[in-house]
Structure formats: C-alpha cells, structure tokens
Amino acid sequence: MFPDSSRPETDQDDQWKERIDALERGQTRLENTLRGLGRELDFSIGCLCPNCENSLMIRSNGEMYCPRCRNRTGL
C-alpha cells in the first residue's frame, strides 16, 4: 500500500510539512480574500459559531449570523 515506506522517515516528514505549508498558505489566501470582500461589502468576520462550530460568524448591520446554520445574534 505504501511502496516507498522503506525510505527514510525524514522524507515522509518533509512531505507532510510541504502539504501542511500548502494548506496554511491556501487558508491565509482565503482569509485575506474574505476580509477584502468584507471591506468591499461592509461586513466583517467574527468568532466561531457557538451553535454549529462549522463556520465563523459574519458581522453586518449590528448583528452576527452564521452562514452555515443561520444562527443569529445581536451584537
């Protein structure tokens, strides 16, 4: 199943590190894009949704809501 499992462990570690680095870069790009979008469209990103924990809250017009589960709270 893992044909190159005989290779030194450090190679595997490097591969994981590269993958994690790529994921982190992708996440940072998304965060920057979202923040820029928020500035354009007058909303900002809040805390983690306490209801579903699957999305960050969107802050807009004096209230916060979760785009995932529609949880809505006043500020």
Ligand SMILES: [Zn+2]
């Ligand atoms: Zn939610």
